[in-house]
Amino acid sequence: xxAHTEYxxxxxxxxxxxxxITDEVAAAVAASGVKEGMALVSAMHIxxxxxxxxxxxxxxxxxxxxxxxxxxxxxxxxxxxxxxDNGDAHLKSLLVHHEVVLPITAGRLDLGTWQQVFYAEFDGxxxxxxxxxxxxx
Amino acid sequence: xxAHTEYxxxxxxxxxxxxxITDEVAAAVAASGVKEGMALVSAMHIxxxxxxxxxxxxxxxxxxxxxxxxxxxxxxxxxxxxxxDNGDAHLKSLLVHHEVVLPITAGRLDLGTWQQVFYAEFDGxxxxxxxxxxxxx
Amino acid sequence: xxAHTEYxxxxxxxxxxxxxITDEVAAAVAASGVKEGMALVSAMHIxxxxxxxxxxxxxxxxxxxxxxxxxxxxxxxxxxxxxxDNGDAHLKSLLVHHEVVLPITAGRLDLGTWQQVFYAEFDGxxxxxxxxxxxxx
Numbered sequence: 001x002x003a004h005t006e007y008x009x010x011x012x013x014x015x016x017x018x019x020x021i022t023d024e025v026a027a028a029v030a031a032s033g034v035k036e037g038m039a040l041v042s043a044m045h046i047x048x049x050x051x052x053x054x055x056x057x058x059x060x061x062x063x064x065x066x067x068x069x070x071x072x073x074x075x076x077x078x079x080x081x082x083x084x085d086n087g088d089a090h091l092k093s094l095l096v097h098h099e100v101v102l103p104i105t106a107g108r109l110d111l112g113t114w115q116q117v118f119y120a121e122f123d124g125x126x127x128x129x130x131x132x133x134x135x136x137x
Numbered sequence: 138x139x140a141h142t143e144y145x146x147x148x149x150x151x152x153x154x155x156x157x158i159t160d161e162v163a164a165a166v167a168a169s170g171v172k173e174g175m176a177l178v179s180a181m182h183i184x185x186x187x188x189x190x191x192x193x194x195x196x197x198x199x200x201x202x203x204x205x206x207x208x209x210x211x212x213x214x215x216x217x218x219x220x221x222d223n224g225d226a227h228l229k230s231l232l233v234h235h236e237v238v239l240p241i242t243a244g245r246l247d248l249g250t251w252q253q254v255f256y257a258e259f260d261g262x263x264x265x266x267x268x269x270x271x272x273x274x
Numbered sequence: 275x276x277a278h279t280e281y282x283x284x285x286x287x288x289x290x291x292x293x294x295i296t297d298e299v300a301a302a303v304a305a306s307g308v309k310e311g312m313a314l315v316s317a318m319h320i321x322x323x324x325x326x327x328x329x330x331x332x333x334x335x336x337x338x339x340x341x342x343x344x345x346x347x348x349x350x351x352x353x354x355x356x357x358x359d360n361g362d363a364h365l366k367s368l369l370v371h372h373e374v375v376l377p378i379t380a381g382r383l384d385l386g387t388w389q390q391v392f393y394a395e396f397d398g399x400x401x402x403x404x405x406x407x408x409x410x411x
Binding site: 001036037038051052053054056057058059061062063066070095096097100101102103104105110111112114115135136137 | 138139140142175177179180181182183207208214215216217218219224227228230231232234235236238266268270272
Binding site: 001002003005038040042043044045046070071077078079080081082087090091093094095097098099101129131133135 | 275310311312325326327328330331332333335336337340344369370371374375376377378379384385386388389409410411
């Protein structure tokens with residue numbers, strides 16, 4: 001049984017940004033030597049997410065509009081009494097979730113044709129990271 | 138350590154449909170020979186989901202109404218400029234999530250009394266699939 | 275390869291409550307002897323959730339208000355025709371998800387500085403439980 005760990009670092013230019021990380025996760029799987037198993041891809045922050053969906057710019061626009069509607073920015077979060085201004089980023093993280101687990105088959109990520117892995121930054125412009133933990137045989 | 142993989146295929150009659158798959162996942166766990174471990178159950182599509190909840194028809198009606206309210210159908214998604222008409226299906230997939238990880242104890246799925254596993258089809262009437270990846274001892 | 279299982283029991287005083295369980299999960303990881311791997315933390319009920327976010331009381335108030343807005347209480351759920359009154363609790367469970375998978379590195383939970391694990395009770399005041407399944411080397 002093998003386990004392998006990598007950390008992916010991000011510093012987005014914009015406060016909110018989607019970063020495609022499929023290739024980086026695939027490289028971690030290749031480096032692990034795992035043929036059959038799972039890869040956990042998990043943001044190490046409470047204002048970021050990781051999800052799987054389509055790499056289509058129009059859809060990404062739809063996703064941002066949807067996230068702003070369901071978990072809007074605003075001045076009125078109780079959390080802002082601590083001096084923070086990122087209450088919406090916490091709710092967006094809960095909504096899309098902060099981690100995914102991906103299957104590994106025959107030494108490769110076993111994803112569907114259109115499935116791509118994304119890091120979703122909801123409060124960026126500073127250094128943040130994602131752990132990739134590969135486990136299997 | 139053991140790893141075992143199965144693919145479950147679906148072609149729903151309706152565009153949106155919930156399919157209970159607890160028995161199929163349990164069969165994959167039995168076939169794996171894994172006594173202690175985890176089963177990843179993950180849709181291989183970006184317009185479908187997998188979740189755990191109650192097998193109660195009234196609740197399923199509530200879930201569909203809720204999904205239509207939070208991630209409504211509509212003609213105005215940017216994604217539809219690609220020729221697609223399933224923008225809502227992508228958002229519904231993000232909302233309920235496309236995968237679950239289930240515990241295995243003493244050779245069986247270790248679920249609570251009322252927990253059932255569902256494949257949630259948001260854009261069906263064509264062949265789609267779910268991977269079941271079992272890992273453990 | 276090692277596998278280890280613990281069950282955490284809850285009986286909340288209020289119907290809706292967040293319970294921080296990071297220390298209990300960390301203790302299960304320590305007891306497992308796993309150095310590199312994953313810990314699945316999964317509610318065994320369909321009206322509860324498990325999530326990772328900040329342990330800040332103001333934010334927790336924001337989360338409850340948000341959950342009540344997106345998955346409101348109400349008398350009109352179809353599910354209530356069965357005699358239940360917890361339709362909203364099922365939807366809240368779908369929204370935040372009922373499980374997380376956490377990375378283990380060098381024998382410890384490998385979480386970011388502010389990441390804490392929470393059990394989210396949506397229909398409590400009775401005995402309910404969470405399974406912690408640790409897998410790794």
